[in-house]
Amino acid sequence: MKNSYLADITRGIFQENPTFRLVLGMCPTLAVTVLLKNGLGMGLAVVAVLTCSNLVISSLRRFIPEQVRIPCYIVIIATFVTIVEMVLQAFVPTLYAALGVFVPLIVVNCIILGRAEAFAGKQPVLRSLCDGIGSGLGFTLGLLLLSLVREIFGNGRQSWRRGWSMRLPRICVPGGKNSSACQASWNC
Amino acid sequence: MPDFKRLLIIVLTLVVVTAVAAGLLAVANMLTAPAITRQQEEEYRAALKEYFPQVADFKTETLEEDAFDLVYDAAGELLGVMVTTAVQGYDGPISYNLAVDKEGKILAIRIVEHSETRGVGDVIEKPQFQGQFIGKSYLDPLQPGEDVDTISGATISSSAMIDSIRRVLAVVAENFLRLEKEEPFDITAVPDGTYLGSGEGRSGDIVVEVTVAGGKITVIEIVEHGDTPAYMADAAAIIPPQIIDQQTLDVDTKTGATESSEGLVEAVLDALTRALNPEEGGESDEE
Numbered sequence: 050m051k052n053s054y055l056a057d058i059t060r061g062i063f064q065e066n067p068t069f070r071l072v073l074g075m076c077p078t079l080a081v082t083v084l085l086k087n088g089l090g091m092g093l094a095v096v097a098v099l100t101c102s103n104l105v106i107s108s109l110r111r112f113i114p115e116q117v118r119i120p121c122y123i124v125i126i127a128t129f130v131t132i133v134e135m136v137l138q139a140f141v142p143t144l145y146a147a148l149g150v151f152v153p154l155i156v157v158n159c160i161i162l163g164r165a166e167a168f169a170g171k172q173p174v175l176r177s178l179c180d181g182i183g184s185g186l187g188f189t190l191g192l193l194l195l196s197l198v199r200e201i202f203g204n205g206r207q208s209w210r211r212g213w214s215m216r217l218p219r220i221c222v223p224g225g226k227n228s229s230a231c232q233a234s235w236n237c
Numbered sequence: 238m239p240d241f242k243r244l245l246i247i248v249l250t251l252v253v254v255t256a257v258a259a260g261l262l263a264v265a266n267m268l269t270a271p272a273i274t275r276q277q278e279e280e281y282r283a284a285l286k287e288y289f290p291q292v293a294d295f296k297t298e299t300l301e302e303d304a305f306d307l308v309y310d311a312a313g314e315l316l317g318v319m320v321t322t323a324v325q326g327y328d329g330p331i332s333y334n335l336a337v338d339k340e341g342k343i344l345a346i347r348i349v350e351h352s353e354t355r356g357v358g359d360v361i362e363k364p365q366f367q368g369q370f371i372g373k374s375y376l377d378p379l380q381p382g383e384d385v386d387t388i389s390g391a392t393i394s395s396s397a398m399i400d401s402i403r404r405v406l407a408v409v410a411e412n413f414l415r416l417e418k419e420e421p422f423d424i425t426a427v428p429d430g431t432y433l434g435s436g437e438g439r440s441g442d443i444v445v446e447v448t449v450a451g452g453k454i455t456v457i458e459i460v461e462h463g464d465t466p467a468y469m470a471d472a473a474a475i476i477p478p479q480i481i482d483q484q485t486l487d488v489d490t491k492t493g494a495t496e497s498s499e500g501l502v503e504a505v506l507d508a509l510t511r512a513l514n515p516e517e518g519g520e521s522d523e524e
Binding site: 112114116117120121138142 | 246258261266269355
């Protein structure tokens with residue numbers, strides 16, 4: 050049994066990685082991955098919401114009538130998203146400001162509703178919990194990899210280690226001189 | 238009956254789920270609200286420090302719905318006022334701070350919260366929009382299209398901000414900085430006599446001769462001007478009678494002959510000013 054829980058987690062990270070394999074949740078992915086810390090913050094917010102919503106939806110799966118399952122899922126997901134939003138605003142305001150509208154938009158993130166519908170609505174509680182953690186971490190991994198690359202190319206430097214910056218070759222990118230990549234190469 | 242029972246279960250489930258969700262949110266709100274308020278206060282203080290670097294103390298006054306923080310330095314000198322106010326935007330209220338220095342000039346605009354359309358109405362947060370207000374004061378007209386521009390595509394959001402800023406600036410100047418618009422000219426102080434004055438018309442100077450008798454303007458005669466005669470005739474028909482009737486220089490100009498009208502008023506004011514300060518008088522100083 051233990052193996053199956055582990056498999057639930059790793060499946061979300063690798064075989065069914067939301068970003069790279071399922072190509073779900075592309076809108077927030079593209080929007081927030083300009084800085085590594087934004088990618089990380091968004092990823093962790095999704096882990097929190099997805100884990101909680103999977104847990105609750107799976108526990109209620111026998112009580113929620115088939116016909117109204119989607120409205121119930123949305124209410125549950127929206128509740129957790131709002132709680133996450135309040136917590137971010139209260140304790141990590143810079144991240145809250147950076148993520149902007151994409152925190153409330155987690156509500157309609159297809160990964161979360163997708164996991165609720167495809168997994169948590171049918172599977173037992175503990176497996177759903179593992180699936181939530183796995184898919185959330187998979188999404189976080191996708192965001193981290195993308196933002197790692199985009200932060201360096203977009204700014205010509207990175208923010209997670211002091212005193213290290215990359216000298217970018219003078220590349221021509223769409224947008225010409227004013228695009229951030231080219232500006233970085235002029236300034237370096 | 239089973240149909241009815243199923244329906245009831247559906248309704249009850251939805252009610253219970255939403256009620257529990259509402260309860261959870263209320264609790265979460267209760268727990269985070271103090272921290273959020275504290276956070277916002279800290280941000281506000283940081284902004285205050287940024288706009289008024291010598292701030293040592295401030296005193297809050299409220300007038301109607303708005304809060305005015307009178308900012309003082311260590312010596313107790315008034316540095317300026319930071320206003321917290323709100324205006325109805327395109328989609329809900331826009332709450333913002335306006336930092337005004339002690340001369341009534343805008344130092345900064347800080348949008349606190351808004352729900353304008355992202356990518357459209359949120360231009361009110363950007364330097365492109367805010368920059369045009371910096372340094373403007375209650376003496377400026379602050380009229381869309383005149384000295385500040387609305388942003389096309391975000392007309393409602395930006396014109397709401399312009400109107401609100403104009404109103405707040407006037408309130409600050411009048412109530413907290415004790416600044417007022419220029420004193421109207423006191424005609425009764427002018428000694429009797431006939432005075433020459435000049436103002437700038439549409440093309441060239443307008444020279445008028447103003448006769449004052451018993452503290453009143455009795456005659457205004459246009460001595461010389463370079464404007465199109467038809468326009469000047471329009472202006473001359475309406476401006477001098479208004480001034481003489483109302484004994485004020487705050488008169489309506491003639492549409493279509495605005496520059497001639499304003500030139501006339503300017504010339505009369507010039508004549509009266511010379512009358513009050515004869516030592517500067519004599520030859521009109523050419524511009």
